[in-house]
Amino acid sequence: MSSKLNQSMSLAKPDAQDISTKQKLALAIGFIGFFILVLALFNTNFSNKSFFLTLSLVLISIGTIIFSNDAYLNTSKGIKNDGVWFKSISSRGVLGWLTGVFLTLFYIVLYFYPEYLGQSSNGESNTGLIGLFDPLSNLLSGRPATQWFVYGTLYTVAILIFGYKFILKYRNNKYEKLRTFSVMFFQLAFAFLIPEFMYRLNSDLPYYDLKSIWPLNYYNFERYRINQFIDAGDVGLGLLIFGIVSIFIITPILTYKYGKRWYCSWVCGCGALAETVGDPFRQLSDKRQVAWKIERWVIHSVLVFVILMTTAVVYSYLGNDSSKYWLTRPAFLGLVTTFLTLVFVLTMVFKRKELGKDAIYGAIGYFVVIIALIGLHYFSTDTKLFLIKSETLRTTYAFLIGSIFSGVIGTGFYPIFGSRVWCRFGCPMAAILGFQQRLFSKFRITTNGGQCISCGNCSTYCEMGIDVRAYAQKGENIVRSSCVGCGICSAVCPRGVLKLENDSMKGRINSNDILLGNDVNLMDLVNQK
Amino acid sequence: MDHIVIIGNGISGVTAARHIRKHSDKQITIISAESDYFFSRTALMYVYMGHMTFEHTKPFEDWFWKKNKIDLKKGFVKTIDTRNKTLVFSEGDNVQYDKLIIATGSKPNKFGWKGQDLNGVQGLYSKQDLENLEVFTPNNTICKRAVIIGGGLIGIELAEMLSSRNIPVTFLVRESSFWNSVLPEGESQMINKHIKKHHIDLRLSSNLKEIISDDKGKAKSIIIEETGEEIACDFVGLTAGVSPNIDFLKNSDIETNKGVLVNRFLETNIPDVYAVGDCAEQREATGNRKPIEAVWYTGRMMGEVLAQTICGNKMSYNPGHWFNSAKFFDIEYQTYGWVNSHKNKSDNESHFHWKHDDDTKCITMAFDKNTNQFLGINTFGIRMRHEVFDRWLTENRDIDYVIKNLSEANFDPEFYKHYEREIQKTYKNQLQLA
Structure with a gap:
């Protein structure tokens, strides 16, 4: 018999996980709601759009709620992963692939062909799916819907109803419950409602999801937004300052105290979707060491890219005359250079020992490239900063990273690559937070002495593809830049080995084998390197 | 260059191999008949x-x-010729070694029941056992009922597994309460309730008399010794413990009893032949430990110790404080130090027991009646820190100290409800009663 054991090995496919009658009913209700959206997409002219939109969203929600209740409330509190690898949807089966293809196509249309969804141009009224959402958009902000409003609404509904499912599934675990309430709240209030109301109060303000921080919100400092902020008066200026304070002051403090989880799995909208809708796919992340190597290069390259792009964009609209405005082109570049040099030098001086060889090479390489490019400024013409036009950089970033990576691949491929592909390989915000989490934070996952049995539940269910077991079986704390602190490794551990903690920086990284229960003298020998 | 050959690619053998590699560049070969990789x-x-x-x-x-x-x-190693340092395989080839480590683990116990070798009768230990489970118990159409014989850690795991596929399970336990040869009474009874809550047909004080075959040589029912009741089933799980898997050593010069007999250096009677893990039997047990310890953690420790010896730094197996863990359906269990069952405990060992009303959490602390010295803890549904208990045991703390500082040992996830105060209150009340 082959060493690869899978469901096909059974005489009959393990099928005890079939859905109940109630769950079938729930699926039917949900799909009727979904079908209304499909009808709208094909330009069905509903006489009463408000009614059918409400009906559709209510049916989808009720279906999900009934399904979740039946799936979890009849069982005891505890880990509910039975049959995860037997189900088509969660093990890259037919349903998984189809869902992946459907989501990917949806994102392509959303980003690049919104007219297929009914987005109007030239001031005509919306049709199709987007037209169906006009009444809700009018109600909230007094303007017709856009593809982004439709997307935002569906996104929020998805987080709320699948958040409900997640809370039932992990109702034995208070950390998971609180965390999920938190992401549901931030999505509903900060990403969905507040920006719409803000528009109502002051229509000059740009759309601003307050929890979306640069560089995740890569367009925050573009010219048109800066103009909008400034034109909107004190409130706008306040928002602009908040945007800068968020990344340079608030983020470092919170990350120092709690690790990047305060953002990635408690606040962030991308994280919210991954943790709720994406929960059935978390086990699909790639755990191989080669994936980790690729991850480190790709995510940090994106970070470098976004820094270059933003610098170039801001540079492009600044002036040279310091008598008009203090922040001139040379002053701005000076600030960027000083800041990056400071980060680089401090890291190399104080944390060099904690960096791997490839991390040091990478850091030096990136640093040299950035400084060289900025240095080129003095030899280049006015419109170009980094040899390439800033506008080209901006559109390339928006297309490759903002649309393709975060949307099409990041979410569309949930059922194929797992739920955190974007967060792990692409998100520049995660790169910054992770950099700090690895080097300067109180957060770690503590392992419990010698209790690990190497079963691998933790690694399997890590959505970031961290091989948690590799640390746990050595009794080593887990301090990894990619860890978003979702807490699932700790939840699924059958032996109580893992605990997410904030504690002092001292002794946080213990790279020694300290398996308790052993002879003390032996442990000294084992740790002689 | 020495050639180190290890028979068995489980945790003991693999740990030995990894640590030998860490400390030397000896040639290492791991042999397994069970799986390609660890x-x-x-x-x-x-x-x-x-x-x-x-x-x-x-x-x-x-x-x-x-x-x-x-x-x-x-x-599959068929025989060992220790005089010529040669292993002979059932496939016909052979391998020479300079040093040999036997790490062949266990096999499920069979106590000579009638029908114990029928089709559809098996233990749960190896990869092949898992593959056979897929054959005999893929779902509840092919397996309409399963019977499990033996109420230990593997038995309850098998019950959880089968019920995850909605297969009805009858669970025959010899003792009057689940695992009460190890667990104190209060805990054992809490687990009884938990088992029944998961719709397992738990039969206490019940022994297997025989397994009845159908006309194709497959199990079709079992008969209970005490009542004579016949229970129809398609699968019988034998989980009444394990014993060393050393049949292939019968005709060798290596001295065996139940397991491969070893001294504290994990050496057998033959020079350059060692044994670690489940299959090793200590000539003299360590402290309260049994001569054969079929536990993941002890196998790992033996592997580490032996690697030192083989790399020229002779060391004896000298484990620290006892610890273990398990999970009973939804309830996690951890133990540090020694808490004995009522049957096994000495006169000096006294117990403090606290149980939550919801029947999913409880702790039992053992202490010396005369000196109040803390001896150990069993904890159910509350995670505790290994490091802290290990330290308290080394420091010979008394029970009052442990109760007072219990929150230091808590290892539950953040935001979980804490029970230390409730436990401390119960402790005070019990003192007043006593």
Whole structure:
């Protein structure tokens, strides 16, 4: 018999996980709601759009709620992963692939062909799916819907109803419950409602999801937004300052105290979707060491890219005359250079020992490239900063990273690559937070002495593809830049080995084998390197 | 260059190999008839339940072995010729060794029941056992009922596995209460209730008389010794403990009893032949420990110790404070130090017991009646820190100290409800009563 054991090995496919009658009913209700959206997409002219939109969203929600209740409330509190690898949807089966293809196509249309969804141009009224959402958009902000409003609404509904499912599934675990309430709240209030109301109060303000921080919100400092902020008066200026304070002051403090989880799995909208809708796919992340190597290069390259792009964009609209405005082109570049040099030098001086060889090479390489490019400024013409036009950089970033990576691949491929592909390989915000989490934070996952049995539940269910077991079986704390602190490794551990903690920086990284229960003298020998 | 040959690619053998590699560049070969690569035996249940695939049970990626120059050989060792330092395989080939480590683990106990070798009758230990489970118990149409014989840790895991596929389970337990040869009464009874809550047909004080065959040589029912009741079933799980898997040593010069007899240096009677893990039997047990310890953690420790010896730094197996853990359906269990069952405990050992009303959490602390010295703790449904209890045991703390500082040992996830105050209150009340 082959060493690869899978469901096909059974005489009959393990099928005890079939859905109940109630769950079938729930699926039917949900799909009727979904079908209304499909009808709208094909330009069905509903006489009463408000009614059918409400009906559709209510049916989808009720279906999900009934399904979740039946799936979890009849069982005891505890880990509910039975049959995860037997189900088509969660093990890259037919349903998984189809869902992946459907989501990917949806994102392509959303980003690049919104007219297929009914987005109007030239001031005509919306049709199709987007037209169906006009009444809700009018109600909230007094303007017709856009593809982004439709997307935002569906996104929020998805987080709320699948958040409900997640809370039932992990109702034995208070950390998971609180965390999920938190992401549901931030999505509903900060990403969905507040920006719409803000528009109502002051229509000059740009759309601003307050929890979306640069560089995740890569367009925050573009010219048109800066103009909008400034034109909107004190409130706008306040928002602009908040945007800068968020990344340079608030983020470092919170990350120092709690690790990047305060953002990635408690606040962030991308994280919210991954943790709720994406929960059935978390086990699909790639755990191989080669994936980790690729991850480190790709995510940090994106970070470098976004820094270059933003610098170039801001540079492009600044002036040279310091008598008009203090922040001139040379002053701005000076600030960027000083800041990056400071980060680089401090890291190399104080944390060099904690960096791997490839991390040091990478850091030096990136640093040299950035400084060289900025240095080129003095030899280049006015419109170009980094040899390439800033506008080209901006559109390339928006297309490759903002649309393709975060949307099409990041979410569309949930059922194929797992739920955190974007967060792990692409998100520049995660790169910054992770950099700090690895080097300067109180957060770690503590392992419990010698209790690990190497079963691998933790690694399997890590959505970031961290091989948690590799640390746990050595009794080593887990301090990894990619860890978003979702807490699932700790939840699924059958032996109580893992605990997410904030504690002092001292002794946080213990790279020694300290398996308790052993002879003390032996442990000294084992740790002689 | 020495050639170290290890028979068995479980946690003991693999740990030995890894640590020998860390400290030397000796030639290392690991032999297994069970699987191509090391996997975590404890995770087999999660493969059956669909939590993981078999690939996930492998703690090291497949390239790891070549990179670390550890040769893997698949084959079944038939005999060992210790005089010529040669292993003979049932496939016909042979291998020479300079030093031999026997790490062949266990096999499920069979106590001579009638019908114990029928089709559909098996234990749960090896990868092959898992594969057979997929044959005999893929779902509740092919397996309409399963009977499990033996109320220990594997028995309750098997019950959880089968019920994850909605297969009705009858669970025959010899003792008057689940695992009460090890657990104190209060805990054992809480687990009884928990088992029944998961719709397991739990039969206490029940022994197997025989397994009845159908006309194709497959189990079709079992008969209970005490009542004579016949229970129809399609599968019988034998989980009445394990014993060393050393049949292939019968005709060798290596001295065996139940297991391979070893001294504290894990040496057998033959020079350059060692044994570690489940299959090793200590000539003299360590402290309260049994001569044969079929536990994941002890296997790992023996592997580490032996690696030192083989790399020229002779060491004896000298484990620290006892610890263990398990999970009973939804209830996690951890133990540090010694808490004995009512049957096994000495006159000096006194117990403090606290149980939560919801029947999913309880603790029992053992202490010396005369000196108040803390001896150990069993904790159910509350995670505790290994490091802290290990320290308290080394420091010979008394029970009052442990109760007072209990929150220091809490290892539950953040925001979980804490029960230390309730426990301290119960402790005070019990003192007043006594």
